[in-house]
Amino acid sequence: MDRRQIWLSLATLALFAVVPPLTVIFDQPFYMDMVARIMVFAIAAVSLDLILGHGGMVSFGHAVYMGIGAYAVGILSYYGIDNGFLQIPLALAASALIGLIFGAMSLRTSGVYFIMITLAFAQMLYFLAISLEEFGGDDGMSSMRSEFAGLIDLNDAMHFYYLVFAVLAGVLFCLHRLVLSRFGMVIRASRTNERRMQAMGFPTYRYKLAAFTIAGTICGLAGALFANLNEFVSPDVMHWTHSGEIMIMVIMGGMGTLIGPVLGATAFLLLEEYLPQWMEMAMTDAGEHWAIIMGPILIAIVLFGRGGIHALLAASLGRNGNNGSKRDD
């Protein structure tokens, strides 16, 4: 593990930590909500990075686990169960189970087939959610915020913010440990050369399946937070474009770096927020065509910025290693 990566992670988390006091001082509560939203997506992106960046599994249906986590909270809330101590474990269990099932089938394939089958499974649940009239169909449904026996009050923006912050920090720390563990070595090496791993005696399938399930579970947690953030759940969260966005966050930020996807989620959502406004300022009615600028930015990052934002920052932080575009883990 690169030292710069650790410093970058700590610096990023420190910046997130000071956002709420700043929004209070400058009386801009909107930013607290926006950054909370960024962190929710960061959790999802970091979970995808475990399998995409470290494990080389190009899952194109990762948003489905966000959807499962969100619906677990939403459906319980619909039946009047707002207890977070019930909702969160159920969201985790449901996304773990679906991750296990989808992973077990998807990981029998590889390459383009794996991409397509993960996409297909995700779309399947998307359409299932649309068909659930009881839970609002494609209009979705509103969902009360989770109650935590008075310990934290999610209706308080500050409480909610620091809950999401704590989850993000915890996920980053745990995955950092996991990536360096024996399990992590197997996952990372299987990305490089699975055939060799099997010849050395590793039954790689079960390790990849475990990683896939862990990633789905963490993403389900992000989904549970997402439902609380919006007080609303709809099938849109599972749509494939959403999976694509999470993947873009990972690639933009730097695959296989864990903190990179956090930076990627930040950059992506800030651009999504401000790009239309900037374009509107430049030209009337230009704002709605923001994707015209966003598209080329993403292509430029993929083509020229190998290693993403993480590589750019790590390179400018110091040159004690080899070149910045190299994946250092």
Added chain:
Amino acid sequence: MTEPALKIEGLVKNFGSLVATDDLHLDIEAGEIHAVIGPNGAGKTTLIAQLSGELRPDQGRIQFAGRDITGLSMPARSALGLARSFQITSIFPDFSTLDNVALAVQAHAGHSFRFWQPAGKDQSLRRPALDILENIGLAARAAEPAANLSHGEQRQLEIAMALATEPSVLLLDEPMAGMGRDESGRMVELLRGLKGGHTIVLIEHDMDAVFALADRITVLVYGRAIATGTPEDIRANDEVRAAYLGTEAAIEVPHA
């Protein structure tokens, strides 16, 4: 006579109309270095792939120390003590040399569902790995990313990784591929040092190395074993000479 380390019976493998392995019968005796030679396309690598479990034969059986392993997967065969090195260097270039070997040690150190302790500080993996690197002469390069090793060193690392799984049988697919004279000389010494402790199936194009090392040689042509015997037998075999001269005149069978 003891049980052969590997017993190959009636092995057949077809790729469409191409017969890569054609009713092959072969016993690999425990402790011997058994070289498999033959012109390009003779089915040598296909044989290794079937022995290691990467390819399933269409017909026939493979026994490992008396046990039928024909239906076992690669990891299961590795667990029994069958290790393979690859013709195309298959190391993990992002990892350090030591990490590469430690990973191979880890493969046989129980399951790897251990999520918390850093593998890079685990002495139960690092120490045996470092011992192997010392034996093989790569200890000085332990911390170096494997990508930075020379071709010859990478081939050595390839062997070290196979050894780290504590195999009884080594399947070596052209360990000298692409090596210069000095490097292959060192590899010959390395393999000679393994003799006795391991049974080795050696595929190699470098005839000097083959005749220097092998206890027995099998000549494979179009998936068929046309001869098996001591280096002296093979050198004197007319059919072998004809097969080689007929297909690949460039390879000369050296004289002692």
